[in-house]
Amino acid sequence: MNAPAPTAPKSAASYGSAMRPSSIKRHLGTIVLALVLLSAPAWLHYVGSYNDIASRVLIYGLAAMGLNLLLGHTGGLSFGHAAYFGLGAYGVGLILKYLTHNVLLALLGGTLLGGLVAAVLAPIAVRRRGIYFAMITIAIGQMFYFIAIRWQAVTGGYDGLTGFSRHTLHFPGFDWTLGSLGFYYLVVACFALGALVLWIVLNSPLGHTFVAIRENQKRLTFLGLPVQRYAAISFALSGFIVALAGGLNALLDNFTSPNTLNYTFSGDLVVIAVLGGMRNFWGPLVGAAIFVLVRDYASTVTDNWMSVIGLIFVLSVLFFPLGIMGFLQRRRDAR
Template sequence: MSTSIDAKLALNRKSGGRVVAAMVIWVVLLFVPFWLPMIGGYTDLATRALIYAIAASGLNLLLGYTGGLSFGHAAYFGLGAYGAGLCLIHIAPSVPLAILGGTVLGGIAGILVGPMAMKRKGIYFAMITIAFGQMFYFIAVRWNSLTGGEDGLTGFSRVPLHIGGEAIKLGPERFYYLVLVLFALVMAIIWQILRSPLGHSFVAVRENTTRLRFLGVAVDKQIWVAFAISTFIVALAGTLNALLTGFASPDNLGWQLSGSFVVICVLGGMRSFWGPFLGAVIFIVAQDYLSSVTQNWMSFIGLIFVLAVLFFPQGLLGFIKGRGR
């Protein structure tokens, strides 16, 4: 009886600690434009970190919780960026429409690619995702009349956001808060998915596919659903990145960026809810600082990744949790 009570108390303390940690994170994020410049940072850096955190969180739904290693998710990030830019140029100067159009374009591409990719397992799954990613990359490079080819898509920028008859200019601070709201929405959606039977089925696919098949579960369908949801989230991040930079490049679809998303997930902790966020913050800050110091900054990023894999196999957040226990 006492053992049961102690276990419940320990569980309550653990749950309370998570709530406090989450509240601290949100408070820190809420006041970023006020305290970040005091330590030599700038608001667009924090915005970029949140955008990459959204993309990595979407990938982590597939990689960390379902067990599918994708090296082609930058394709949907890039499609989101191109979709947002093309909406602003050819349809209407509307930020919500650009975000919606880019997200839908990348998500639909993920839905179509999913059935073909989910037939492969392990390294073959990773290889086919690279193949599809490179296909979208070469389409963007060759379709000069629409995408601008190797020069990328330009000629668009953030336009005022019309709310209640008022035009609100999206300067760096206001755009940061727009991205923060969307980041909160994405995290809430992922949290609800992971707590639902669908989320539990994703984890079951990762842990024991054979047993699920014997139970009559359509494993391929579960992987497809996880793949599709993750591509919608990554495409949303791509639209925000295009609005941040005012530019969509074929590099946004390349496998190198897909590798960066994987590094972010592994660095922060693949099977942790906040792991991709922590990994994105470390990656973006390190990239910004190292690129200003040396042209070989990618070598140092690679070294950080190797050290993380060797000494923190569960990611930095997993290591912190382990030390806490």
């Protein structure tokens, strides 16, 4: 039998060209999302919206994605993550008011404040699971809420913290004015950074461990893994992302109040994550878009806009138990 003629090995370029279309197809949704976000200021006014609403959607989406690292991927239901959102907001406001006018330094300081507090409290919170974990997180969140109310000399109490605002960012060769448009692109940059961190974590062995904890914590314990340690890491990472979103929210409003620390706002973040899809990476962003846009429109029609949000949430749970993105993904997989 004649041996087959040897073939020349494929070059690296040929492998790259063979893999490139599938890679582009796999990330097509992310590419489209990036183009939509970057071009949003050019078309928002045609759909009756504006830059600040788009900024709010991204901020709430980033906060819900941070919470979802713990909720959807690790399996821990927290009703206290508003504490880290609010700490990030107060951190930014206090730094801008008393220390520096550099927005980036203030944003870094607020993120570190909320994230480090989450990291310190995480080992305490993750000692329990289920409803007991949720109750611990509520207690921790309400503790910071009442501190913000009582410490009026620093936080402004019920009236909230004022006296700070966004300032132009100065870079070598150009200035970045943080008006409505400039701030929107700052939010886009921070959102992209937070989403990239979450993507890297969830696609790493650490992220796979988080999912394993959600699926079967007892089995991991029997295998000898320190489950509480990994759950605490997930809690802390989610706290950093939520604190970053809180700092951006304070910059958007040039104001923050104890309401950003209250458990009711934690409930809003849970609703956003569930509405969009907890098991889908971009689900919380979709949930944030629905939540913010419906709230913005419904509040102009009725003071009882929360009933509209509640009705949408109930219908979503009944007909789309995996969330909007979960439903779409299941339909795509079924084809």
